[in-house]
Amino acid sequence: MNKKAFIVAISAGALAILPTLASAVPSFARQTGMECAACHTSYPNLTPFGRRFLLSGYTLGGTEKIEGVDANGKERLSLNKFLPLAARVQASYTEVDKKTGTTDKSSVALDRINLYFAGAVTSNIGTFINLQNSRAKYTDGLKGNETADTALANVVVRYSDKTADGGLTYGLTLADKPSFHDAWAVDASAGSLMxxxxxxxxxxxxxxxxxxxxxxxxxxAEYGIYRSTGKIIDLETNKLTDFANYARLAYERTFGNSSLQVGASILEADLQPVVGAVAGSDRYRDIGMDAEYQYINGSHIVGANLSWAKDDRDLNATFATAKSTNPTYSQTAIKAGALYLYDRKYGVEVQYADLNGNADAKLYTLAKGYATNQPDATSVALTALYLPRDNTKLSLKYLMYSKFNGASTNYDGLLHNASDNDQLSLAFDFLF
Structure with missing residues (x-):
């Protein structure tokens, strides 16, 4: 297996304890004058009110303005008094069960530094824009290296309004990702196209x-179209060759202190997977279903979620360039989780993930660490949460693999077992 790629993948696994979906930043609290608990259980997970805030285009609570008019009362100036800025620091310590190849058995990392421009711009337009410095640690021979990259990680601009009776909210989202801005923070995908x-x-x-x-x-209900920016040239890979289509339906019912949501999504796209793809592109179709339950009552918060997704691919370009054994491929993913939080300070979380895909000797080679030529993986994660303040979180997570790269034992032909990739991670997450 490519050692550097494997190590970066393990580092990414450590980062999994750091939330990436939904939106949780202090500039929203400053805008609304509400404490973080109004919108979040254990951030970034949203409460029913938090979901309404997101659907409002991040504009609830309004903005304090500096305004000016001329002698005739005509508006000449309208500026927000304060910029909706926030920041976030995420760090972790990770201990892997066994040293595999040249992987570090333990590492300490300042994983991410984030700057946000997030909040109302006008009474109908709001933003969630994230400039992120992320770091990945890997080992190259006997020398440790760290890569750092600063880029726009998330860009969401929303226009939102309501009908006169207030029953219907309608809006338009400009975004760089299909599902990041989902009100239920759903990741109902099979982990490929999305x-x-x-x-x-x-x-x-x-x-x-x-x-x-x-x-x-x-x-x-939501329907979106996405396109790769810039000119698509033959030397670029994993670029959209046409518009990608994303659709989402969800139904939520609130009863007493509980809420229940069920939903479905579909994402279709054509990707250019390899350089010089003579057949043009591969066709992807991700179909997902999801459900979420919440109970919020005083000091007690309970949450549970379940998702299923199927990814089907027509590998026209990949197969034509002899990069796959078969002309089609499919895989399914099941994810489940449960959370209990007491006094919004102490919590436990359990997460389960299972991925099953077709065997393909060229997509999943022995050189990449797949002795069975399959990507199958099964894991369980146990996390203890401590939130001394609403904007500060400590997480202790133990991630256990019962299957990795297609097998439980000797998954790479080098006598490495799935459990060798088990890891213990301590994460610190602070927003201000």
Whole structure:
């Protein structure tokens, strides 16, 4: 297996304890005058009110303005008194069960430094823009190295308004990712196409949405189109060769202190997977279903989520350039999680993930660490949470693999077992 790639992958696994979906920044609290608990359980997870805030385009609470008029009362100036700025620091310590290849058995890292421009710009337009410095540590022979990259990690600009009776919220989202701005922080994908688009800095899209509230019910619908930015040339890989289509439906019911949501999503796109792809592109289709339950009552918060996704691919370009054994490929992913939080300070979380994919001797080679030529992986993560303050979180996580790179034992042909990749991680997350 490529050692550097493997080590960076393990580092990415350590980063999994650091939340990436949804939106949780102090500039929203400063804007609304509400404590973080109004919108979040254990951030970034949203409460029902937090989801309404997101659907409002981050504009609830308004903004304090400096305004000026001329002698005739005509507006000449309207500026926000304060810029909606916030920052975030994320650090971790990771201990891997066994040293594999040249991987570090333990590492300490300042994983991410984030700067946010997040909040209302006008009464109908809000933003969530994240400039991120991220670091990945790897080992090259006997010398340790660290890579750092500063880039726009998330860009969301939303326009939102309501009908006169207030029952229907409608809006338009400009975003660089299909699912980051989801009100339920759902990642109902099989981990291929969605991951590719979410990690790309060269994708932009428009997504109109509707949210209709009737009684204790909320019905949400979204349709978005996304396209790779810049000119697509033959030397670029994993670029969209046409518009990607994303659709999302969700229904939420609130009853007493509880809420229940069920939803579905579909993402379709054509990607140029390899340099010089004579057949043009591969066709991807991700279909997902998801559900989430929340119970919030005083000192007690309970949450649970479940998602299923299937990824089907027509490997036209990959197969034509002899990069895959088969012309088609499919994989499924199941993810489940449960959270209990006491007094918004102490919590425990359990997460389960299972990935199953078809065997392909060229996509998943022995040289890459797949002795079975399959990507199958199964893991369970146990996390202890401590939040001394609403904007500070300490997480202790133990991640256990029962299957890795397609097998439980000797997954890479070098006698390495799935459990060798088990890891203990301590993470610090601070927002201000």
């Amino acid at each position: 991951d590719t688009l979410n990690k790309s800095s060269g994708v932009a899209g428009l997504a109109p949405y509707l949210a209709y509230e009737f009684g204790d019910n909320l019905l949400y």
